[in-house]
Amino acid sequence: MRPRGAAVAADIEGTLIRRGDPGYEDARTGAVWNEVTPRRFPDVLVRAATEADVVHALTWARAQGLRVSLRSGGHNWSGAPLRDGGLLLDLSGLRQCAITPAHGSEPPTATVGPAATGQDLVAALTPQDLAFPVGHCPTVAVGGFLLSGGLGWNSRAWGASCADVREIRAVTADGRTVICSDTEYPELFWAARGAGPGFCAAVTGFRLALHPHPASIMATGLTFPLDEVSRVTEWAEPLARRLPPYVETAFVLASSGPPTESAPRGPRITVAATAFAATEREARQALEPFADCPFGACAVTRRPPVPVSFAALHEGAAAIWPPAHRYAADNLWSPESHATQLTRIADAVAHAPSGKSLVLSPVQPVSQEPALLRNMAFAPLGESYLVCYAIWDDPAGDQDNARWLRDAMAAADPRGDGCRYIAETDLEAGPARARRSYAPATWDRLQEIKAQWDPENLFHSYLAP
Structure with missing residues (x-):
């Protein structure tokens, strides 16, 4: 036998x-x-x-x-x-990445395996003057990223990354291989664009629509002591919302920053802005308002607008999320302003047990144009968004850092009923975490599709405590 x-x-x-x-x-x-x-x-x-x-x-x-x-x-x-x-x-061996050039009226597309990473896509697309809203961290694979919706680079203009998914190839619970799109198995396709780790099939490939590579990418930033959080956010948030959609603005609250000529070592808040523009002139004009901060003299550091590439952006992100470290993360969509949310969580950041921990809070992290949110389970669920990362390297700090994350998120969400983004929520923090990542009607529809396509519950659903 x-x-x-x-x-x-x-x-x-x-x-x-x-x-x-x-x-x-x-x-x-x-x-x-x-x-x-x-x-x-x-x-x-x-x-x-x-x-x-x-x-x-x-x-x-x-x-x-x-x-x-x-x-x-x-x-x-x-x-x-x-x-x-x-x-x-x-599925980490399924890392293929192939580009189909434009042909006649057919635009270019990419066919990628679930384990292809953002840096794989950048390396393949940039020489062909093409782009895709890849994840901010270079080593994130597209499988979980796209299934969760995807808040990638330039998503304020291009939309959630899953908006550019044209087809998925998946193996279902009964062993069939199906190709899903707007017209073929549309219910499964809808779920594949947002269901995240609760998706009820194994995706083996994605066909992606692509964008022309921005002719000019430029980045700028100002860093202040964290006790300026209220003034910085009240100035920068309305400014960021007025800027063209191709400007991505984010607040970064860091638990520790190096000393400078004007400030000792201590917690910081940075306003970082990146323009993905059609010309260098457009990029520079879009970033000009950041040079006119009325209290810019208080800045610890100032980074004037400089040309960057997707690869360089990935290098910067890799320094924020280094490998061989210990992580815990949670996030929050809120109807409140960034000023309210970040002022509320700033004290927790200042007292983090690890100097590597941080809060990332992009302003309008994804386009809310109806056409770019069509036919997907993903949806932005608030006016402001933040992600809190506990980052440390010593196993002896596990309990302190895990406790700090929960306490920091409790400060940001004191009633405990905030909405989440499924890709980065602390799924073990409460039994409702997955459900709170979706509008009620969306959650119900996901359960119906799961019952239809996986009636014997072959695939694990969302992790819970």
């Missing part, structure tokens, strides 16, 4: 590792980019090398009564792909 798992092991080109096998723990911890690895243990890990491997693994899991979780790049801060028992299907 063939041992349990032998059939699928013979069929797949990738790797199958069972709990207790050599290499299991490395594979389990390697499934999470975060150095904080949840103590959840799948029975089996399958690292797919091809789409056929995905079909074989799902067919075998269904026959064995194993529930399935999915991993593309492992950037989910809660470690949602790791579940106790069942099968972890690792």
Whole structure:
């Protein structure tokens, strides 16, 4: 008799590792980019090398009564792909990235695997003078990013990244491979643009619409002591909202900043603005108002507008979210202003146990043009948005930093009923976290689609406490 798992092991080109096998723990911890690895243990890990491997693994899991979780790049801060028992299907080998040039009236597109990263796309698109609203962190894979909606570079102009998804290729719970679009399996396509880690199929490929590469990308910024948070946000938020949509503005509250000639080491607030413009003149004109800050003399540092590239933007982001660190994160959509929200959370940032922790708060992080929010489960759920990151490197600090994150978010959301963005919410902070990431009607529709496409609940749904 063939041992349990032998059939699928013979069929797949990738790797199958069972709990207790050599290499299991490395594979389990390697499934999470975060150095904080949840103590959840799948029975089996399958690292797919091809789409056929995905079909074989799902067919075998269904026959064995194993529930399935999915991993593309492992950037989910809660470690949602790791579940106790069942099968972890690792799609990190599906990293293809192919560009189809424009032909006649057909615009250019990219066909990418779920494990292709933002930096992979930038490297492929830039030489062809094309662009896509990739994630801010370069190593985020498109799988989880696009399934969650995607708040990428220049999303204030281009919309949520999933707005540019034209088709998905997916393997369903019954083992079928389907191509979904606005016209083919439209319900599943709608869910694939926003359902995030609760999506009820395994996506093996995306076809993406592309944008002309901005002729000029320029960035500027001013940094102030954090005790200026109220004055800075009250000045910069209305300014940012008046600027053209191709200007991305964000506040960054840092728990520690280096000393300068005018200020000692201490917590900081930075206003960072990036213009993705058609000409250098347009970019410079769009950023000019940041040079006219009425209290600019109080700035700790000033960065005049300088040309940058998507690759350079990714390098800067990589310094904010370095690898080989420990992370916890949570976010909040709010009907209140950035001034209100950031003033409320500033004291927590100033007293963070780690000097690497920060709050990122983009102004209008995604376009709310109806055409760019059509036919998707994703929707912005507030006027202001912030993400709080606890970042540290010593395991001895796990409890203090996790507690700090929860306390900081309680300060930002004192009633505890704020809305969330599914990609970066602390899913284990409360049983309603996934549900609070969607409008009620959207949540109900997602449950209906899950019941239709995965009636036996083969795929794990949203992580909960």
